[in-house]
Amino acid sequence: MTKRNTAYMQLTRKCNNKCVFCSNPCFDKEIEIKEIEKRIRFYKEKGINELTFSGGEPTECQFLPEAIKLAIEYGMEPKIITNGVNLSDLEYAKKLKKAGLNHLHISIHSHIEKDSDLLTSKKGHFKKSIEGIKNCIQLKMQVDINSVINSLNAKYLLKFVEYFTKNFPEIKHYVFNNIDLGEADKQLKSRAWENKWVIARFVDMEIELFKAAKFLENKRKTYRIERVPLCYMGGFEHFSTETRKIAKKESYKCIFIEKEKEDLFLELKDPREERRYKGKNCERCLLNSICAGLCIEYYTLFGDSELFPVFKKPEKIIRKIE
Numbered sequence: 428m429t430k431r432n433t434a435y436m437q438l439t440r441k442c443n444n445k446c447v448f449c450s451n452p453c454f455d456k457e458i459e460i461k462e463i464e465k466r467i468r469f470y471k472e473k474g475i476n477e478l479t480f481s482g483g484e485p486t487e488c489q490f491l492p493e494a495i496k497l498a499i500e501y502g503m504e505p506k507i508i509t510n511g512v513n514l515s516d517l518e519y520a521k522k523l524k525k526a527g528l529n530h531l532h533i534s535i536h537s538h539i540e541k542d543s544d545l546l547t548s549k550k551g552h553f554k555k556s557i558e559g560i561k562n563c564i565q566l567k568m569q570v571d572i573n574s575v576i577n578s579l580n581a582k583y584l585l586k587f588v589e590y591f592t593k594n595f596p597e598i599k600h601y602v603f604n605n606i607d608l609g610e611a612d613k614q615l616k617s618r619a620w621e622n623k624w625v626i627a628r629f630v631d632m633e634i635e636l637f638k639a640a641k642f643l644e645n646k647r648k649t650y651r652i653e654r655v656p657l658c659y660m661g662g663f664e665h666f667s668t669e670t671r672k673i674a675k676k677e678s679y680k681c682i683f684i685e686k687e688k689e690d691l692f693l694e695l696k697d698p699r700e701e702r703r704y705k706g707k708n709c710e711r712c713l714l715n716s717i718c719a720g721l722c723i724e725y726y727t728l729f730g731d732s733e734l735f736p737v738f739k740k741p742e743k744i745i746r747k748i749e
């Protein structure tokens with residue numbers, strides 16, 4: 428089996444949502460199809476075989492179907508990360524399927540309509556995202572769910588996964604990302620800084636995260652959790668996105684669209700390379716070598732008193748990952 432070599436490419440920074448915690452805030456800047464092809468070629472030379480188009484909202488880019496076709500022509504499996512709103516239009520979903528899209532991540536942050544619309548700042552978009560999920564499943568595309576952990580959904584993560592596994596049993600994979608509080612594109616600050624009420628504390632998500640993780644395992648679903656330190660992932664540490672990257676020595680690559688300056692190619696060889704923090708308790712923690720710790724911005728806001736050392740052998744977790 429060919430080793431997965433994955434990368435991300437922003438196609439636009441326009442977005443039809445305005446999520447209160449967005450880590451890639453929107454602005455108007457278009458890239459042409461010729462430039463998209465140039466960037467795909469650049470990735471080809473790096474041996475990339477799986478390319479995820481993101482944004483902003485990639486379905487707001489008029490060139491998305493062509494970009495999907497190009498990725499396939501260059502021997503890559505195309506994926507998108509989308510809020511699913513534009514996929515509520517069945518004809519548009521069919522167009523992407525016809526272009527060769529078979530796998531996508533749909534981002535949705537609550538199963539409760541009013542919370543979801545509050546988080547995206549768009550009334551009616553919860554219904555559209557759900558419609559988008561239905562359309563893609565109907566078209567036999569593989570749909571994964573992406574969700575940002577926040578102060579609202581942290582109270583009911585179990586109910587969230589129960590809702591989706593019940594209504595969409597076809598969905599096999601779930602991704603939970605704790606809010607990115609930094610400047611993901613090295614330029615613009617996450618919108619969570621304007622909306623601090625939306626940031627969940629680790630102590631407030633701990634129990635629900637555990638329940639949701641165990642529920643998914645019992646249902647034989649797979650999942651990943653990002654930006655949560657291992658001391659809050661007891662028993663399911665091997666599903667930490669960062670720990671997996673550390674164990675497998677996987678890098679993160681993304682081409683960001685930048686505001687009023689040249690776009691940026693970023694490669695992180697190790698998730699601990701940037702904007703991370705380890706506290707005093709980490710020094711005595713046996714998982715220190717495989718944990719990415721805290722996002723530095725979380726530490727700036729709340730300190731590190733929530734961290735506690737874990738006395739578990741890292742080898743066991745690495746073996747599970749392998």
Ligand code: SF4
Binds near residue numbers: 657658708712736737
């Ligand atoms: S104490 Fe530090 S090293 Fe240990 S699991 Fe928590 S954040 Fe990671």
